[in-house]
Amino acid sequence: MTEDNPFTPTEPSAETRAETGGQRYTPVDEIPDVAPSKELDWRTRIVAATPTAWRVLKYGVAIAVAVLWIVPFVGLFMASFRPLGEIIQGWWHLEGMTVTLENYRRAWSYQTAPMGRALFNTLIVTVPSVLVVMLLGAMAAYPFAKFEFPLKTTLFFLILLVMAAPPELVAMGNYNTLREIGLFDTYMGLILVHIGWGLGWVVLFLRNYLLGIPKELEEAARIDGASRYQIFRTIILPLSTPALVSVAVIQFTWVWNAFFFPLVFMRSPELYLAPQVLPLMRGRIQVEWGLMAAGSVLTMAAPVILFLLLERYYKRGMVAAVAD
Amino acid sequence: MDGVSKYFDAGETVANYRLDLEVADGEFLVILGPSGCGKTTALRLIAGLETPSEGDIYFDDECVNRRSPSDRNVAMVFQNYALYPHMSVRENIAYPLKIRGIPPDERDRRIEEVTELLHIEGQVDKHPGELSGGQRQRVALARAIVREPSVFLLDEPLSNLDAKLRQEMRSELKRLQDELDITTIYVTHNQEEAMSMADNVVVMYRGTIQQIAPPEELYARPRTAWVARFIGSPPMNLFRGTRRNGAVDLGDAGTVTLDGVVGSDLEADTAAGDVSLGVRPEDLFISTDPPTDGNAIEGTVDTVEPLGEYALVNVSVNDQLVTVKVSDAGVERDDRVYLTFGDDDAYLYDENGELLTRTASAKTT
Structure with a gap:
C-alpha cells in the first residue's frame, strides 16, 4: 500500500542536496526551447552523410527489386498509349514516340464485348459481393469473437477448413447447384458464389480484429442500457471501421479481378465481366498489344481508385482504434 | 427507493464466495481488498454483468438475479473508463440517454448540468483520445451520473491516475456523492481511498468478507489478524x-x-x-x-x-x-x-x- 501513498517522500533528503552545493541543479530558465545544434565543420558533415559500402549495397538491392516490380507496369502504360506499330519492336524504344488515346477508345467500344459494358457488368457483380460480405462477415465474426455458444470452436474450425479448399474444387459443385436452381449464367448466381467464397476469410479476419476491442466497452454499453443489437450497431461496427475498410478493399480487388469464377459461371458474351473480356481482345491475325494494354489499365483502375478513396478512412479508423 | 434498504446477498461457490452484504440508501460503501480477492466480481454481480451461481441479490425487496444490467438502473465506472473512442465526449455522455429514448432537449439539459458539475464544459466536442487521464475519468463519471442511477458502481476508478490527480478526484468524488446522495459502491485496493471516502468499508480477502465497519472502527478494532x-x-x-x-x-x-x-x-x-x-x-x-x-x-x-x-x-x-x-x-x-x-x-x-x-x-x- 505504501507505493500508493502520495505523502511518502521519494526524493533524497535535504542534507544530501546541500552537500553537493547549488551547482548540481540547472535553473529552469536556462533550459533551451529546442535542442542545441551541433557545431560541425563541412568535412565531418560529409563523412557523416556518406553511406558505408554495406549501406550502399543494401540500397542497391532494394532499388533493384523496386525497379523489377515497376517495370511491367511502366511497359503496360507505355503500350496502352502508343500505336501498335511503335510498340511491336518493344515499348522501350522511345524514339519518335506518339501518345494517343486510340487504344482506349477502341477498347471501350470493342465490338465483341465492349470494355465499357464489361466494366459496368463487373461493377454490378462486385458492389453487392463486397457489401454483403462485409455485413454478413461482421455479423458472423462478432459472436465468434465475443460470445460463448456450443460448438463454437468446431464451427470456426469448419470455416477455416472450407477456406483451405481450392476454388477449382468448389467450382464443380457450385456449377451443378447453380444449374439446378436456375441461377447459372446470372449475376445473382455469381454474386452468391463470391459471397460464399469471401465469407471465410472475412469472418476470420474480422473475428481477430474484434477480439482486440476491450470487453469493458461492451459491458459499459450493456450497463448504459443497450441491447445486443444496439451494441453491435453503435459500438462494434463503428469501432471496426478500419477492419471493414480493409475487408472492402481486399474483397473488392479479389472479386473485381476474379477470372476463374466468371469463366465458369457466366456464358453469355453480353454478360461478360472485364477480366473475361481481356483475352478476347487478342485479335485474330495479330496480337493487339496496345488494345490489351489499354483494357488492362482500365480494369486495374477501379481497385486502385477505390484504395485511394478509402485510404483516408483507413487512416482515420486506425487513429480511432489506438486512441483508447 | 423510499428509504428502503437494499439487500445484496450473493454467494458464488466457484469463486469462493459467501457474501452477506447490505447497503443502505445513499450510503458510500467501499469494498477493499488485495488484488484477486473477488471484490471486482462482487461489483460485477451487483451490476448484473455476472449472474450469481448461488444466493440472491435484492434491490429494495425485489430479487434482481435474472435482470439485465440495463434493467437494474445501475451505473458503473470502469477502471480503464471504457469510454467509446469513436464518439465525442458529448456523444459519450449522451449515449445512455439516447439508448433510453430520452428526448434531445432533455438530453442537452442534463448533459449541460452534469458537465458543469464535473467541470468538463470545455471538452464536450473532443474525442476521448484527446483528453488527459483525469478528464477521461470525469467523462466516465459524467456518463454514469447523467442517467441518475439508483446505484453507482465504481471499479478502481482512480488507479490509472497519478498520485496528485488521484487525491483531487478523491475529494471530488466524495463531494459528488454527498451532493447527489446516490448509493455508491466503490471497489479499490487502496486503503487510503477506502478510509477517506467510505461511510462503511467492506474488507475482502480471498473471496470472503473479513469485516464490515466504518473506517474508524476498522482502524481501531480490526476483527481479524x-x-x-x-x-x-x-x-x-x-x-x-x-x-x-x-x-x-x-x-x-x-x-x-x-x-x-x-x-x-x-x-x-x-x-x-x-x-x-x-x-x-x-x-x-x-x-x-x-x-x-x-x-x-x-x-x-x-x-x-x-x-x-x-x-x-x-x-x-x-x-x-x-x-x-x-x-x-x-x-x-x-x-x-x-x-x-x-x-x-x-x-x-x-x-x-x-x-x-x-x-x-x-x-x-
Whole structure:
C-alpha cells in the first residue's frame, strides 16, 4: 500500500542536496526551447552523410527489386498509349514516340464485348459481393469473437477448413447447384458464389480484429442500457471501421479481378465481366498489344481508385482504434 | 427507493464466495481488498454483468438475479473508463440517454448540468483520445451520473491516475456523492481511498468478507489478524507468542501481562494457546532503558528509515521485524531497545486470527 501513498517522500533528503552545493541543479530558465545544434565543420558533415559500402549495397538491392516490380507496369502504360506499330519492336524504344488515346477508345467500344459494358457488368457483380460480405462477415465474426455458444470452436474450425479448399474444387459443385436452381449464367448466381467464397476469410479476419476491442466497452454499453443489437450497431461496427475498410478493399480487388469464377459461371458474351473480356481482345491475325494494354489499365483502375478513396478512412479508423 | 434498504446477498461457490452484504440508501460503501480477492466480481454481480451461481441479490425487496444490467438502473465506472473512442465526449455522455429514448432537449439539459458539475464544459466536442487521464475519468463519471442511477458502481476508478490527480478526484468524488446522495459502491485496493471516502468499508480477502465497519472502527478494532495487518500504513505489528497464565510469553523478548489487554469478561486467565499480540507502529514507543512498570518488549534496532515527517524504526524481536513509527528516531542500528505500549492499543488474536479483545477500545482516531 505504501507505493500508493502520495505523502511518502521519494526524493533524497535535504542534507544530501546541500552537500553537493547549488551547482548540481540547472535553473529552469536556462533550459533551451529546442535542442542545441551541433557545431560541425563541412568535412565531418560529409563523412557523416556518406553511406558505408554495406549501406550502399543494401540500397542497391532494394532499388533493384523496386525497379523489377515497376517495370511491367511502366511497359503496360507505355503500350496502352502508343500505336501498335511503335510498340511491336518493344515499348522501350522511345524514339519518335506518339501518345494517343486510340487504344482506349477502341477498347471501350470493342465490338465483341465492349470494355465499357464489361466494366459496368463487373461493377454490378462486385458492389453487392463486397457489401454483403462485409455485413454478413461482421455479423458472423462478432459472436465468434465475443460470445460463448456450443460448438463454437468446431464451427470456426469448419470455416477455416472450407477456406483451405481450392476454388477449382468448389467450382464443380457450385456449377451443378447453380444449374439446378436456375441461377447459372446470372449475376445473382455469381454474386452468391463470391459471397460464399469471401465469407471465410472475412469472418476470420474480422473475428481477430474484434477480439482486440476491450470487453469493458461492451459491458459499459450493456450497463448504459443497450441491447445486443444496439451494441453491435453503435459500438462494434463503428469501432471496426478500419477492419471493414480493409475487408472492402481486399474483397473488392479479389472479386473485381476474379477470372476463374466468371469463366465458369457466366456464358453469355453480353454478360461478360472485364477480366473475361481481356483475352478476347487478342485479335485474330495479330496480337493487339496496345488494345490489351489499354483494357488492362482500365480494369486495374477501379481497385486502385477505390484504395485511394478509402485510404483516408483507413487512416482515420486506425487513429480511432489506438486512441483508447 | 423510499428509504428502503437494499439487500445484496450473493454467494458464488466457484469463486469462493459467501457474501452477506447490505447497503443502505445513499450510503458510500467501499469494498477493499488485495488484488484477486473477488471484490471486482462482487461489483460485477451487483451490476448484473455476472449472474450469481448461488444466493440472491435484492434491490429494495425485489430479487434482481435474472435482470439485465440495463434493467437494474445501475451505473458503473470502469477502471480503464471504457469510454467509446469513436464518439465525442458529448456523444459519450449522451449515449445512455439516447439508448433510453430520452428526448434531445432533455438530453442537452442534463448533459449541460452534469458537465458543469464535473467541470468538463470545455471538452464536450473532443474525442476521448484527446483528453488527459483525469478528464477521461470525469467523462466516465459524467456518463454514469447523467442517467441518475439508483446505484453507482465504481471499479478502481482512480488507479490509472497519478498520485496528485488521484487525491483531487478523491475529494471530488466524495463531494459528488454527498451532493447527489446516490448509493455508491466503490471497489479499490487502496486503503487510503477506502478510509477517506467510505461511510462503511467492506474488507475482502480471498473471496470472503473479513469485516464490515466504518473506517474508524476498522482502524481501531480490526476483527481479524489479517485485517489488522492490511489496514494501516505501515501495517500493524503482530508478535507471535504463547498465552499462559494470563500473560503472553514472547520468548526471549519478555512477557506481556494481559490484565489490561484482555477484559476480565473474556475467557479464564488460564486459557492457553498460540496467540498474536498486535500493536500498531504509531502506538509503540521506544526507550533504551527498561521501563519500571507496564509491559515491555525487548529487541534490537535493525534499520532506521527517516521519512521527513516521521521515522520508521525496524526492530528485530525474536527474528521478527517490528516497525515503530516515531517522530524522532534517536537510536541507531544494533541498539538494545524496549518497546512499550498502552494497554488500550494492544489487540490479541487467537491462532485462527480472530480478535480476542472484547474491551471495546474507547480509542478513536
